[in-house]
Amino acid sequence: MGRSAVLLLIVAAGCASPPRSEVPPAPARTATATMAEDLHRDLFAFADDSMLGRSAETPNAARAARFIAAQLQAAGIAPAGDSGGYLQRVPLSRTFVRSASFTVTSPTGRTSLPFGSHLLPVPSLGEGLPLPVLEARGDLVFAGYGLSAPGFGRNDLAGLSLVDKIVVFVNDAPPGLDSARKAALRDPRALGDRLGAIMERHPAAIIVLFTGRQANELPALAAGLTDSSLRLQPSLEGPRVLPMVLFGSTKDAAALLPAGWPRNDRSRPLDGRSFAGKVDLVQDGVSTYNVVAVIPGSDSALAHSYVAFGAHLDHIGIQPAEHGDSIANGADDDGSGSMALIEMAKRAQREPHPRRSLLFVWHTGEELGLFGSEWFTSHPTVPLDSIVAQLNADMIGRNDPDSLYLIGPRSAPNGQSSVLGAVVDSVNQASSRPFLINRDWDAPSHPEQLYYRSDHYNYAKHGIPIVFFTTGLHPDYHKVTDSPDKIDYDKLSRVATLILQIGTAVANSPTRPLPAALLR
Numbered sequence: 001m002g003r004s005a006v007l008l009l010i011v012a013a014g015c016a017s018p019p020r021s022e023v024p025p026a027p028a029r030t031a032t033a034t035m036a037e038d039l040h041r042d043l044f045a046f047a048d049d050s051m052l053g054r055s056a057e058t059p060n061a062a063r064a065a066r067f068i069a070a071q072l073q074a075a076g077i078a079p080a081g082d083s084g085g086y087l088q089r090v091p092l093s094r095t096f097v098r099s100a101s102f103t104v105t106s107p108t109g110r111t112s113l114p115f116g117s118h119l120l121p122v123p124s125l126g127e128g129l130p131l132p133v134l135e136a137r138g139d140l141v142f143a144g145y146g147l148s149a150p151g152f153g154r155n156d157l158a159g160l161s162l163v164d165k166i167v168v169f170v171n172d173a174p175p176g177l178d179s180a181r182k183a184a185l186r187d188p189r190a191l192g193d194r195l196g197a198i199m200e201r202h203p204a205a206i207i208v209l210f211t212g213r214q215a216n217e218l219p220a221l222a223a224g225l226t227d228s229s230l231r232l233q234p235s236l237e238g239p240r241v242l243p244m245v246l247f248g249s250t251k252d253a254a255a256l257l258p259a260g261w262p263r264n265d266r267s268r269p270l271d272g273r274s275f276a277g278k279v280d281l282v283q284d285g286v287s288t289y290n291v292v293a294v295i296p297g298s299d300s301a302l303a304h305s306y307v308a309f310g311a312h313l314d315h316i317g318i319q320p321a322e323h324g325d326s327i328a329n330g331a332d333d334d335g336s337g338s339m340a341l342i343e344m345a346k347r348a349q350r351e352p353h354p355r356r357s358l359l360f361v362w363h364t365g366e367e368l369g370l371f372g373s374e375w376f377t378s379h380p381t382v383p384l385d386s387i388v389a390q391l392n393a394d395m396i397g398r399n400d401p402d403s404l405y406l407i408g409p410r411s412a413p414n415g416q417s418s419v420l421g422a423v424v425d426s427v428n429q430a431s432s433r434p435f436l437i438n439r440d441w442d443a444p445s446h447p448e449q450l451y452y453r454s455d456h457y458n459y460a461k462h463g464i465p466i467v468f469f470t471t472g473l474h475p476d477y478h479k480v481t482d483s484p485d486k487i488d489y490d491k492l493s494r495v496a497t498l499i500l501q502i503g504t505a506v507a508n509s510p511t512r513p514l515p516a517a518l519l520r
């Protein structure tokens, strides 16, 4: 499961749950017990320290992908990745700022503003937007607080000519505003509004100066820029037509501010002062891999459609050491879902095949930003509209033995997952030991934002009915202590069995699991 933008609520496992009831020993080796033994063996290997945390930008995720592919091959399960193999290459790119130079020239001389400590280039303003230019020069214009929208009692852009200029503004609220309007101006969206209004006037560059807490966060942002920023390719290729955008702090920027600031905050050209900036980016490619396999359907008319099962094979790699251990094993996240999918595919392969085909996708790069599922749904190896449902398993081996969270039926748009949610309930209720299904997290507005934090989200964006199964967060989430000895293998086996039964029910139904209004 990926990180949330909001603070993580740690669920104290065990504290609030009733004592475990003793489960009577099984009379013989049941299918569940056999599966639990296999899951135990596989997950101890998959989440072993030797896998070094399976981080997608390292060869360790490729090793994890090959581990899964080898198991599928041994079981005789058909590949469905690139060009007849199990793997699907997901190209990532990594961008570094190699160097940058920024200079202010005034009648009294030249001032250099060092990259990192004083000014930071913004390499991209967002997905799908053209890119900022890497070189800019021009006369400096101070644009106050950059305000031009009505309601703030001033228009900092009025009367200024900004074409081909280097525009400087302070991203704060002017004194004298009431607290509601101050808060509105400090919202991150207000920065986008200010940048957009200035860009419409075609400057050569925009320098945003921060104050207070936002200024204090700039060093961390600088570290992120120089380390790397991983994204799906193509990333920093494309037209460079937007002005250069730089971030800095008012306390290091006397050369960019008018005399008398902040007492005198009137916008005006900074007569006699000019600015020159140049940014040198380097980019290199990194390959990471999804694993894709298929169990062909038995009905010639329905076999060209698919029920997809998903998990993610990557984890978060090396982390700060705890008691001398720095390898994040990711046994629950998402070794549990990854190994469960292998067992599900093996069982489905042995049993009579359902009418529709079953597609198994182990996604990479989930922890970096759901990259593997974004790539798969934009470069699917089967037609995307032939996927009738996606069942995502991420962190399914922990917490109370009978508890299971379900996310999707209430969160996905247009009620597109409501019918699938009803299938989950009916299959669960028909089982010999149903789970207690908890829907507390199934709301797009829930502060944990779990609906947005795993791979199902990318399938839902394409209108595919999804459900996300998880046994929930715990104190070992994204820590080096998420280790295979803490997994409840009996529970993991029961969750895997339930998900396979749900998928099989959907795969045997001649109608797609969609509300009548959405059926074509």
Ligand SMILES: [Zn+2]
Binding pocket: 001, 002, 003, 333, 367, 478
């Ligand atoms: Zn995670």
